[in-house]
Amino acid sequence: MTSVNRVITVCVPSESARDEIAPVPDGVRMLVWDGKSPAPDGIEDTDFVLAGYMGAPDQMLAALPRVKVVQLMSAGFDVWLPHVPEDVVLCNGRGIHGRATAELAVTGILAIVRQLPKFVGEQAAHRWTQENSEDLDEKKVLVLGAGDIGGYIARALEVFGATITYVARTARDGVHAIDELPDLLPDADILAIAVPLNAQTRGLIDAAALAELPDGAIVANVARGPIIDTDALVAETSSGRLRAFLDVTDPEPLPADHPLWDIANVVITPHVGGGTHGWQRRAYRLVREQIERFAAGEQLINVVARD
Numbered sequence: 001m002t003s004v005n006r007v008i009t010v011c012v013p014s015e016s017a018r019d020e021i022a023p024v025p026d027g028v029r030m031l032v033w034d035g036k037s038p039a040p041d042g043i044e045d046t047d048f049v050l051a052g053y054m055g056a057p058d059q060m061l062a063a064l065p066r067v068k069v070v071q072l073m074s075a076g077f078d079v080w081l082p083h084v085p086e087d088v089v090l091c092n093g094r095g096i097h098g099r100a101t102a103e104l105a106v107t108g109i110l111a112i113v114r115q116l117p118k119f120v121g122e123q124a125a126h127r128w129t130q131e132n133s134e135d136l137d138e139k140k141v142l143v144l145g146a147g148d149i150g151g152y153i154a155r156a157l158e159v160f161g162a163t164i165t166y167v168a169r170t171a172r173d174g175v176h177a178i179d180e181l182p183d184l185l186p187d188a189d190i191l192a193i194a195v196p197l198n199a200q201t202r203g204l205i206d207a208a209a210l211a212e213l214p215d216g217a218i219v220a221n222v223a224r225g226p227i228i229d230t231d232a233l234v235a236e237t238s239s240g241r242l243r244a245f246l247d248v249t250d251p252e253p254l255p256a257d258h259p260l261w262d263i264a265n266v267v268i269t270p271h272v273g274g275g276t277h278g279w280q281r282r283a284y285r286l287v288r289e290q291i292e293r294f295a296a297g298e299q300l301i302n303v304v305a306r307d
């Protein structure tokens with residue numbers, strides 16, 4: 001294990017997190033603070049903080065004047081980015097929740113394609129109602145985001161015969177640039193959304209984009225709610241023209257009286273894509289590796305780009 005010459009102070013949100021992350025390199029001091037309760041002595045010396053599900057970013061960062069690294073446990077960093085100073089490295093939890101989130105996206109898409117909500121209703125009524133449904137064979141899937149989640153969604157759907165088109169920030173072999181999105185939408189049976197929420201993606205799937213999708217297309221969003229214009233989606237799904245699987249909504253939590261709840265073509269889960277039993281194990285493994293890299297003066301992984 002790497003040893004360091006000076007003491008590095010790492011702040012983690014709970015005693016269980018500290019215990020799960022251990023062992024850490026010699027010379028690393030672990031403090032426990034959840035960002036809400038009274039801070040322990042020495043908190044102002046924190047070099048590396050494991051944040052993400054603790055306190056408000058601005059309040060927490062105000063208590064950590066010497067922090068050099070903010071490590072999140074979420075892949076999404078939209079809430080933190082505006083608060084983290086330019087000279088502080090922000091790292092996200094890419095890889096912790098990706099596969100599980102893609103799994104839920106595929107679950108939702110398949111539920112709609114194979115009419116699961118309808119059959120669950122028939123089961124509740126004790127009715128044996130046989131009818132043919134669609135399948136994924138030859139479905140054209142436009143995956144918005146060619147990263148961790150998008151990659152898993154694509155690979156899983158391909159197994160069942162779907163063909164994949166990727167769109168991402170930068171064009172490369174097999175991936176279209178984002179400015180080609182309008183031309184690609186009319187050919188998409190399924191639009192799977194797996195991009196971060198940022199200035200370019202907020203409201204990207206607006207009324208005009210939804211209108212480009214063919215009749216009966218499925219919009220699956222496991223990324224962030226505000227990427228889609230909710231009112232436009234309500235209009236397109238309540239008319240029956242489009243269908244949707246949403247693990248994320250705008251707003252969240254979705255108010256009890258929101259129209260999305262009652263639209264027959266919409267399947268909703270309450271932002272639980274990454275919420276599986278294994279996520280903490282994966283998170284703490286990543287954090288241990290990051291602390292080791294930081295203590296050894298090595299390049300961190302999952303550094304959020306500042307563009």
Ligand SMILES: NC(=O)c1ccc[n+]([C@@H]2O[C@H](COP(=O)([O-])OP(=O)(O)OC[C@H]3O[C@@H](n4cnc5c(N)ncnc54)[C@H](OP(=O)(O)O)[C@@H]3O)[C@@H](O)[C@H]2O)c1
Pocket residue numbers: 074075076077094095097098101144145146147148149150167168169170171178194195196197198200201222223224247248271272273274275
């Ligand atoms: N529902 C949940 O529980 C849950 C769980 C985890 C994550 N998420 C959300 O899912 C998002 C994606 O996660 P991930 O781990 O797949 O991220 P990732 O591996 O970093 O991949 C992000 C992809 O989005 C693309 N992208 C970024 N900005 C873009 C822009 N302005 N226009 C077009 N494409 C853009 C990137 O393009 P390049 O490849 O060209 O860079 C990349 O392909 C997260 O940011 C988070 O908000 C939700």
